[in-house]
Amino acid sequence: MNDHHVSDLKINGQGTAPGCKYNLVRINGGGKIDGDIVCDECLVNGSGDVAGAVQCNRMNVNGNAKIKGAVRAENMTVQGHASVGGDVQSGDLTVRGHAIFGGAFSGGKVHILGNTEIAQKMDAGEVKIAGACKTGGDLNAEKFRSTGQFTVGGLLSADTIDIQLSWVKSTAKEVGGETITARMGLKGLSAIRSVFTSTTNAPRFEASVIEGNDITLERTKADTVRGHNVTLGAGCSIGVVEYSGTLKKTGAVNIGQERKV
Amino acid sequence: MSEDLISKKQLLELTGISYGQLYRWKRKGLIPEDWFIRKATYTGQETFFARSQILPRISKILNMKEGASLDDIADVFSPEPDDAALTPDEIAEKGIIAADVLALYLQDQPAERLAFDDLLAAYLFSSVLTSGELLLSEARVMVDVYFTSAIKQGSQPQTLLLLRKLGVFVCIALAEAGGVTPDRDAKLIRSFDISETTEELKLKLV
Numbered sequence: 388m389n390d391h392h393v394s395d396l397k398i399n400g401q402g403t404a405p406g407c408k409y410n411l412v413r414i415n416g417g418g419k420i421d422g423d424i425v426c427d428e429c430l431v432n433g434s435g436d437v438a439g440a441v442q443c444n445r446m447n448v449n450g451n452a453k454i455k456g457a458v459r460a461e462n463m464t465v466q467g468h469a470s471v472g473g474d475v476q477s478g479d480l481t482v483r484g485h486a487i488f489g490g491a492f493s494g495g496k497v498h499i500l501g502n503t504e505i506a507q508k509m510d511a512g513e514v515k516i517a518g519a520c521k522t523g524g525d526l527n528a529e530k531f532r533s534t535g536q537f538t539v540g541g542l543l544s545a546d547t548i549d550i551q552l553s554w555v556k557s558t559a560k561e562v563g564g565e566t567i568t569a570r571m572g573l574k575g576l577s578a579i580r581s582v583f584t585s586t587t588n589a590p591r592f593e594a595s596v597i598e599g600n601d602i603t604l605e606r607t608k609a610d611t612v613r614g615h616n617v618t619l620g621a622g623c624s625i626g627v628v629e630y631s632g633t634l635k636k637t638g639a640v641n642i643g644q645e646r647k648v
Numbered sequence: 649m650s651e652d653l654i655s656k657k658q659l660l661e662l663t664g665i666s667y668g669q670l671y672r673w674k675r676k677g678l679i680p681e682d683w684f685i686r687k688a689t690y691t692g693q694e695t696f697f698a699r700s701q702i703l704p705r706i707s708k709i710l711n712m713k714e715g716a717s718l719d720d721i722a723d724v725f726s727p728e729p730d731d732a733a734l735t736p737d738e739i740a741e742k743g744i745i746a747a748d749v750l751a752l753y754l755q756d757q758p759a760e761r762l763a764f765d766d767l768l769a770a771y772l773f774s775s776v777l778t779s780g781e782l783l784l785s786e787a788r789v790m791v792d793v794y795f796t797s798a799i800k801q802g803s804q805p806q807t808l809l810l811l812r813k814l815g816v817f818v819c820i821a822l823a824e825a826g827g828v829t830p831d832r833d834a835k836l837i838r839s840f841d842i843s844e845t846t847e848e849l850k851l852k853l854v
Binding site: 527615 | 666669671674693
């Protein structure tokens with residue numbers, strides 16, 4: 388391949404193209420690409436099927452993209468449906484539609500407004516979840532904030548973990564960080580909902596172990612909570628609480644054992 | 649093999665670090681994933697560490713923290729060799745190897761710049777010579793064994809053993825860490841754990 392003559396690939400009807408180096412790849416109809424592609428921008432508006440891996444600066448999926456291999460991008464946005472067989476590495480990731488990754492994800496800023504499923508672990512800088520997110524393995528970030536729903540199959544670890552509980556339960560196997568907060572959001576719609584659901588005290592967040600410096604929890608079920616300063620609010624059901632600083636209870640809480648260490 | 653274990657709770661108490669720090673270091677790779685040993689205890693799942701592994705690591709991290717970013721520290725502890733190649737002048741300037749010892753090394757292995765592998769060999773060479781443990785000719789044999797093993801195995805050896813029996817010097821490179829039983833009259837002069845030496849050298853490069 389000659390670097391000086393990189394052409395665009397545009398598929399508007401039905402078409403099949405070989406894997407190769409392109410400048411812009413745009414699929415508006417139904418496009419199939421036989422191998423790996425390297426390009427500046429990859430745009431899938433219709434239905435795109437890539438048999439190999441994709442390496443690009445910007446990837447934008449508005450339609451339906453199916454990529455068998457891995458994806459490496461500076462910026463990835465999914466408005467439609469994207470399914471990637473391998474690992475995904477992207478500086479920024481925004482999902483407004485539905486994304487399914489068969490491998491692990493690593494990247495910087497992650498914003499999930501739609502639905503994302505990652506089979507293995509996620510390593511990121513800043514994660515914001517307003518939709519739903521599921522990881523099979525650990526979720527590591529500097530900052531983690533959720534106003535939506537998440538399921539972490541392994542350890543959820545970040546410096547700050549801020550969970551605004553929604554009416555659908557979130558779970559993590561373990562949670563570790565500096566500041567961990569899980570509180571009911573009493574703004575807007577959730578305030579109205581809480582009027583109807585306040586009679587049931589079902590947990591909205593569940594983890595086996597939660598460890599951090601400052602921990603504030605509401606409506607949380609955990610086997611063990613260990614921390615320096617721990618504040619437990621209404622609806623908490625904790626097996627063992629171990630704290631080295633203070634333990635505050637601000638509502639009706641159910642604690643099996645509490646130990647100052 | 650039963651190791652002396654320390655629970656996460658005891659570790660935090662002993663070292664004064666917080667959960668936040670520990671999890672941050674884990675995320676940054678300063679503490680390898682496989683050092684976290686999970687065990688079921690009567691109080692539920694608990695995490696343990698091998699005392700001999702974790703305590704020196706924590707104290708090194710705490711000592712380095714001043715001035716170095718976590719990513720820099722993570723590089724030091726990664727088993728991957730450093731990609732910087734240094735000129736002999738830079739090496740002497742940083743005080744890693746004395747100029748005259750380095751000149752001796754360069755007689756056999758001439759190079760304009762030393763990549764990490766070469767630097768490590770030179771570092772071992774200087775270490776055994778300055779301690780007076782080996783003669784010059786023996787140190788040369790050791791460097792030769794080191795490189796031959798690296799070529800054969802495709803990676804650095806894990807351990808270098810220096811033995812002497814009845815005045816005769818023998819050097820053995822082990823590709824994997826494991827026990828070696830030399831004969832009773834052989835004297836073990838020195839055993840280099842290469843990953844430890846790598847770490848030591850990287851600390852000097854920071």
